[in-house]
Amino acid sequence: MAVPLGFFGLFFGYPVAAITARGLHPDGAWQFARIGDVLGDPDVLNVLWFTVWQAAASTGLTLALALPGAYVFARLDFPGKQVLRAVVTVPFVLPTVVAGSAFLALLGRGGLLDELWGVRLDTTVWAILLAHVFFNYAVVVRTVGGLWAQLDPRQEEAARVLGAGRFAAWRRVTLPALGPAVAGAALMVFLFTFTSFGAVQIVGGPRYATLEVEIYRQTAQLLDLPTAAVLTLTQFAAVASLLAVHAWTVRRRESALRLVDASHTAHRPRGVGQWALLVGVLTVIALLILLPLAVLVERSFSGPDGYGFAFYEVLASAEESGGTFIVAPLDALWNSLQYAAVATVIALVVGGLAAAALTVRGPRGEGPTRTGRLVRGFDALLMLPLGTSAVTVGFGFLITLDEPPLDLRASWFLVPLAQALVGVPFVVRTMLPVLRAVDDRLREAATVLGASPLRAWREVDFPLVRRALLIAAGFAFAVSLGEFGATVFIARPDNPTLPVAVARFLGRAGELNYGQAMALSTILMVVCAAALLALERLRTNRSGEF
Amino acid sequence: MNSYLRRAVGTALLGALGATTLAACGESDNGADSKTVTVVSHDSFVVSKSVLDEFTKQTGYKVKVARGADAGAAVNQAILSKGNPQGDVFFGIDNTLLSRALDEGVFAPYRAKDLDQVPTELQLDAAKHRVTPVDTGDICVNYDRKYFADKELAPPQTFDDLIKPQYKNLLVTENAATSSPGLGFLLGTVGAYGDDGWQDYWKKLKDNGVEVVDGWEQAYNDRFSGSGGGSGKGDKPLVVSYASSPPAEVVGVKPQPKEGPTGVATGTCFRQIEFAGLLDGAKNSKGGKALLDFMLSKKFQEDVPVKMYVNPVRRDAKLPEVFTKYGERITKPATVAPEKITENREQWIKSWTSLVVK
Numbered sequence: 001m002a003v004p005l006g007f008f009g010l011f012f013g014y015p016v017a018a019i020t021a022r023g024l025h026p027d028g029a030w031q032f033a034r035i036g037d038v039l040g041d042p043d044v045l046n047v048l049w050f051t052v053w054q055a056a057a058s059t060g061l062t063l064a065l066a067l068p069g070a071y072v073f074a075r076l077d078f079p080g081k082q083v084l085r086a087v088v089t090v091p092f093v094l095p096t097v098v099a100g101s102a103f104l105a106l107l108g109r110g111g112l113l114d115e116l117w118g119v120r121l122d123t124t125v126w127a128i129l130l131a132h133v134f135f136n137y138a139v140v141v142r143t144v145g146g147l148w149a150q151l152d153p154r155q156e157e158a159a160r161v162l163g164a165g166r167f168a169a170w171r172r173v174t175l176p177a178l179g180p181a182v183a184g185a186a187l188m189v190f191l192f193t194f195t196s197f198g199a200v201q202i203v204g205g206p207r208y209a210t211l212e213v214e215i216y217r218q219t220a221q222l223l224d225l226p227t228a229a230v231l232t233l234t235q236f237a238a239v240a241s242l243l244a245v246h247a248w249t250v251r252r253r254e255s256a257l258r259l260v261d262a263s264h265t266a267h268r269p270r271g272v273g274q275w276a277l278l279v280g281v282l283t284v285i286a287l288l289i290l291l292p293l294a295v296l297v298e299r300s301f302s303g304p305d306g307y308g309f310a311f312y313e314v315l316a317s318a319e320e321s322g323g324t325f326i327v328a329p330l331d332a333l334w335n336s337l338q339y340a341a342v343a344t345v346i347a348l349v350v351g352g353l354a355a356a357a358l359t360v361r362g363p364r365g366e367g368p369t370r371t372g373r374l375v376r377g378f379d380a381l382l383m384l385p386l387g388t389s390a391v392t393v394g395f396g397f398l399i400t401l402d403e404p405p406l407d408l409r410a411s412w413f414l415v416p417l418a419q420a421l422v423g424v425p426f427v428v429r430t431m432l433p434v435l436r437a438v439d440d441r442l443r444e445a446a447t448v449l450g451a452s453p454l455r456a457w458r459e460v461d462f463p464l465v466r467r468a469l470l471i472a473a474g475f476a477f478a479v480s481l482g483e484f485g486a487t488v489f490i491a492r493p494d495n496p497t498l499p500v501a502v503a504r505f506l507g508r509a510g511e512l513n514y515g516q517a518m519a520l521s522t523i524l525m526v527v528c529a530a531a532l533l534a535l536e537r538l539r540t541n542r543s544g545e546f
Numbered sequence: 547m548n549s550y551l552r553r554a555v556g557t558a559l560l561g562a563l564g565a566t567t568l569a570a571c572g573e574s575d576n577g578a579d580s581k582t583v584t585v586v587s588h589d590s591f592v593v594s595k596s597v598l599d600e601f602t603k604q605t606g607y608k609v610k611v612a613r614g615a616d617a618g619a620a621v622n623q624a625i626l627s628k629g630n631p632q633g634d635v636f637f638g639i640d641n642t643l644l645s646r647a648l649d650e651g652v653f654a655p656y657r658a659k660d661l662d663q664v665p666t667e668l669q670l671d672a673a674k675h676r677v678t679p680v681d682t683g684d685i686c687v688n689y690d691r692k693y694f695a696d697k698e699l700a701p702p703q704t705f706d707d708l709i710k711p712q713y714k715n716l717l718v719t720e721n722a723a724t725s726s727p728g729l730g731f732l733l734g735t736v737g738a739y740g741d742d743g744w745q746d747y748w749k750k751l752k753d754n755g756v757e758v759v760d761g762w763e764q765a766y767n768d769r770f771s772g773s774g775g776g777s778g779k780g781d782k783p784l785v786v787s788y789a790s791s792p793p794a795e796v797v798g799v800k801p802q803p804k805e806g807p808t809g810v811a812t813g814t815c816f817r818q819i820e821f822a823g824l825l826d827g828a829k830n831s832k833g834g835k836a837l838l839d840f841m842l843s844k845k846f847q848e849d850v851p852v853k854m855y856v857n858p859v860r861r862d863a864k865l866p867e868v869f870t871k872y873g874e875r876i877t878k879p880a881t882v883a884p885e886k887i888t889e890n891r892e893q894w895i896k897s898w899t900s901l902v903v904k
Binding site for chain 1: 584589590592595610611612615616618619622623625626627630632646721723724758759760761762763764766767768773774779781787788791794795796797798799800855891892899903904
């Protein structure tokens, strides 16, 4: 618990507290009057209201569309399942401005919908919600599906034998078991959409602004730190109340479950219902995820003289690519992979330790002891980075990590650190439901039989957790690969990451730059999918050791 | 946290986390020695490697670049870390952000060697020389030549033209609150119509169907019909962009066309002047001064159009052919005094938002 606490204290709590304090405490006196001023402003209240309700609506829609997907990926076998599971995670790593553009090509003026049925969704809330589903679909499929695949189907069958109907059996047996994972996924989707920045304004238009946009403007553009500090605190308050609700709903639910090996639970679809579900889920994925991605791939190949690899070929040299970079744009791929690898290791170590610390139960289960409360507070702390502005963290780094030995401002190490901050919550949320579901009596039995604690962990926990660990690693890797908000503040020009390079190409006129942006985006998608697939392969490796 | 504790915790953590990876990567980052000059800049800063090598050959200093996000964020980061800057020289502060940074005391005075080669109207801090002008760029309306040729309609040339009925529903611009060209265009109208006239102008522009989107990428690539990048998918033949966008459109196009696919409405421009300055508290101020001198040299000045699509400030710097052939020289851009921009910026943006976006 000390390592994650120290990590968070130093690289998140301290910078954010410092920048907030500077805003509220500018000349040695606390300026609490500003809080009233800012929160009394009707414009701010409107933004806050819009932020909350669009996040709630996006979360609801994402769950509605993605939970059936979680079931299909967990319980049904179909050709291409693993590839598809990797592909639905790809939106997660795409720079918003690229994905937004693909969405507009489908929903906007002169887009596909417009040409087919004259429907235009751009500048509507629907476009925002659909874009949020596109980005967050994988969150639900991976966190919920990961646990679902390991639930013992025989329990539901037993309920059926005892006379329960199919739905009743699911509602009484499976749903309660999945509760914590669903709540965790919903929490993450909510936090992501709550702090959504680009997607809202790109597909919805400038009329829609979230709190995140305001914080960015006040911090990065206007340097109005007092206002930014109040907005950041508001964001914290909203996130904290959400976390409290989450903790309260989950607390009564987490219980030991019978976990089995995932490879035995999936089967080919049986009966009309399952086939219909499979077809339905695949249709949603095709329309909502594959189609926008296909738009980008198509653009990357449509060169000046018809289809071909023209845009890919120029990526290999700094000169031919039109001089946007000092280095060959393709180097960005290598940088991204290095950063993501380091960030994944950090996130796994910190997140894994945190999840383990959170699993340790007080005597007699989860009584409302002081440690219990402390642990829950710690759990909430780990989630906070998802609900905090990248710009707040970025500017916080700048004013706190600026003295030796911690003058990290020019260090490459700051990039994976910032990326790991976002990765850790994923690791915790993926591992925790599984860790908590491990039956304590198994550990006790092992100990009684003479196993050391380490040995007990290796023989009991590890085999059950391994799968969750790999899912978590995949997530952390994807998050790092696609992280843009904080990276853009700290990545050095001779070491751009893929998303930063894409953004830079898009910021320049001319077909060559645009085409290369699309080509790099496509490379980013392929790399992400390939990395996740490789992890899936590890998962099916039955040796039990890495 | 007191600094001793801070240091102890920091050292321990860094030791644990960093040692292995740092060793693996084999590069030390604490390059604040006297042989490097560090430039702090925004994300559009690019210089040819050959030019930087030339600087190293002349002076013995190597150049490192530390970069922030967009121009506004980079300037504000510099203000936040004043006294303990991230580097020696800041490049890329423009006239819309200048006065605040000067008031905050971010820069140390230095008169660059070739300053007399720069027109005086660009030297906005001529009394104290805290910043040195390096390049200029103009934010102007671009038009799609093909559209207007097909319609047999003359493209608009001035702000006044944009509110005429024949150009109804043709213009797309960016959100002035979050986008730099969007703000530039707004400031251009303030310069052209004054404090009391610009709101009226925007009312008419709104009635004439101006579309506002989030950022330049969207406006130019997705909505503008003349951009090669969007393959002409958009349906707006007028867009707020830069005077240097038409030259950028023909780069890499083979064979080179007689005239570019897009043109510039020369009476709709707002001039941005970009400055560089020596950061107060620079660790290597001698190297920083050498770099400022070098930024006004012919070699550097003739590199900026090719790399950053901006105009040099030096009178005798030659523009590359792509600029002279496909670009326009903007002779009478709209301007607003830097102090005035700093003072009213937020109020203007607020009024503009409630007028145009809501």
